[in-house]
Amino acid sequence: MSEMRVLMQGNEAVAEGAIAAGVRFYAGYPITPSSEIAEIMAKRMPQVGGTFMQMEDEIASIMAIVGASMAGKKVLTATSGPGFSLMQEGLGYACMVEAPIVILDSMRYGPSTGMATKVSQMDLMQTRWGTHGDHWVIVLSPASVEESYQLTMRAVNLAEKYRNPVIVLSDETISHLREPIDTSIPKAVVDRRLPTEKAGYLPYKTDETLVPTIANVGTGFRTSFTGLVHGESGFQTANGHVAEALVERLRDKLFNNLDDIIQFETDRVEDADILFMSFGITARGVSEAVESLRSHGRKAGSLRFVTLFPFDDDRVRKAAGNARTIVVPELNSGQLVLLVKRVFGDSRKVVPMNKINGDLISPQEILSFIREENL
Amino acid sequence: MSNDNRFELRMTGSGGQGLILGSIILAEAAIMEGKIVTQSQVYGAEARGGTTKAELVISNKHIAYPKVTDPDLLAAVTNEGLRQYGGGISRKTEVVIDSSAMSTPDFLNEENCRGLLALPIRSTLISRFRSELGLNIALLGIIEGLTAIVDVETLRKAVAMHIKKQFLDLNMKALDLGMEMVEAQAKTGIRI
Structure with missing residues (x-):
């Protein structure tokens, strides 16, 4: 089977x-x-x-x-x-x-x-x-x-x-x-890259991937790591140039690979005039609300953040289609909506929808919200 | 299963009665028949003695919103359970209560539910088996008797997956008893 x-x-x-x-x-x-x-x-x-x-x-x-x-x-x-x-x-x-x-x-x-x-x-x-x-x-x-x-x-x-x-x-x-x-979901396993040459080994030296090949402790490599700013050797330094390069690399090793890391799930965004942006469990109430709105002739769509961070404004903008209204339901007082507003500024109507009583946002509540707010 | 392809069940009672296990067993049976399910419950101290609630959604297709919003069936085995989790029902909802351990709820009528079925579940269990141990499974029998939501043999298989061998015979009998009670409801049940 x-x-x-x-x-x-x-x-x-x-x-x-x-x-x-x-x-x-x-x-x-x-x-x-x-x-x-x-x-x-x-x-x-x-x-x-x-x-x-x-x-x-x-x-x-x-x-x-x-x-x-x-x-x-x-x-x-x-x-x-x-x-x-x-x-x-x-x-x-x-x-x-x-x-x-x-x-x-x-x-x-x-x-x-x-x-x-x-x-x-x-x-x-x-x-x-x-x-x-x-x-x-x-x-x-x-x-x-x-x-x-x-x-x-x-x-x-x-x-x-x-x-x-x-x-x-x-x-x-x-x-x-x-x-x-x-349970037949294919298993994918990725292993970290490890160093092969002990001669000249530096734990935090990187190649074009910007990801260091740090030896696992106990495998015979002379290794060092610390929460203090460090250079390629792994030892502490207060050198501003080294510090700047390190923090930039920590960012770039992810941001050079956003295509690999960022995933959205979209539903009928293309022609949507009202778009929901949500994550996690809230997206399941959204999904039913979108279905219901569509069945009543309303062009609704949904974008679910499978990857929340890194959050790339350009990718979100491109994935969001042309909906004039963006509703952001979430089980807090407004956190995701801050990011969505940063992306769209005043170019779209971004509407927060928040619930903070310990219950989920149901599809019916979303539909009532749309009606009451005349969205 | 109703025509909107979604069957919603809520069971409520007291922690320790096995209602959550009951909902898991019915969920397993539905999966065996190729259906989609979402099962959830109140969680925490409630499940260990306080008022508890177990919910199950069964569908032939993908279930987006996983919680019960408009139950087809509400089964309550304590007054407190019905009081706390008896809201949110509609004229679609069939309500089942244990008349041997509960007072008839005064807030239910033809206007706000589809019907009330009061069955003496605990007293019948005790008179037959000298034990209320099979209460949750008897309730599954009643739910099966009312809805035929899964094949009875599938339900038996799912019960056998979750009940320890030394209690299996009693529970299978409790399952049959529940189904019999529904069949005999004209004689023993009170309906509005």
Whole structure:
């Protein structure tokens, strides 16, 4: 049978997607709504020859996966907003040392410990700007259980390819939702490039890809890494030229490859006069609303951000067609809409639609909103 | 399945009664028959003793919005469950309650639901099996009896996938009991 569908929960799909991509080290501190990932990995890691570590907190968790990654393992940790806040220091460090790591953030209601069992999309900007300093991360946003599997697999591969932290930004609903997934999804595995010559080896020397070939710790190479600004040797420097070149390279290694990294899902954008821009679970209410509007003769369309960051204004502009009105529904007080407004300025009517009571935006609510706002 | 190709089920009761497991079993059965499903639940402390809710959407095609918005069937086995999650129903909604453990809800009438079916689920289980352990599966039997949403044999297979061997016989009997109760509703059930 080419297609084999099984019922799976979102969190389970993340764990299995990670394992399929080669993750063999998980360190974490369980937190609702991501806890099942830790539970499943505690069972699955020993089965596949991997290691599971229950850590004392989220700072230790991210540091453990950075360490394991630099020693050559493919790694995952999973958390939610409160734990993701604690991980920010380690996230910046991972950007700086160029550790391929994957963090699953299942968004619950915030701020602080908020409502542990209620959904939100309030961590969007935290994924981008949660840690200090100019830095760049890849953020992927699944909208279903099957996509949780696929995007976690993709996240591991992108992390390895670009030696960069990748965040899978899920939410309470998708984490706990059960849907059938096709287990015959082809597995794609990308491995990091490694150095071959010990003579003249410099851990942070790069070629035209701008991605360094850092030796895994313990493989006989004399290696060094630090959160301080460093040159090709990996040792600290306060040289402004080196610092500038380093931070530019951290950006360019991703921005030179946006075609590879950025994915949108579009639905009938071409002739749309009203376009919805959304991400994650909210896009599923949008999808039904678009269907309903179309069935009533309204030219509606949808653009879903599968990749949220890097966020490329030109690509968004090109993918958005000519819709005069752009509605941005999200489960927060207005985060994605800030980016959409930056892209379009006053050239389109950009309308935020926000819900912050811990429930999803239903298709019916979107339709009522369109009516009430005369859009 | 209604003509809009989407069947929506909400079950509510008390944490520990197995309603979430019941919704998962029905979901598995539907998948075995090639259908698409989305299953969800309230999550957290509620699932361990408080009021709980399990939801299932079954369709022949892709399900975009995964939550129940206008249930075809609402099955409640506690008063508190019905009070907390009994809203959001319409004239499309058939309501099933356990009359042996619940008072007849005063807010339901011909105007706001399709019908109320009150069945003495717990008392019948206890009189037959001296146990209410199969409550969730008896409820699945009632849902199957009312909707024939999947083939009965498929449902049995899905039950067997999830119930431990030593409890399987009791649960299969509970499934049959649920279906019998629907067949015998003219005698034992109260309908509005």
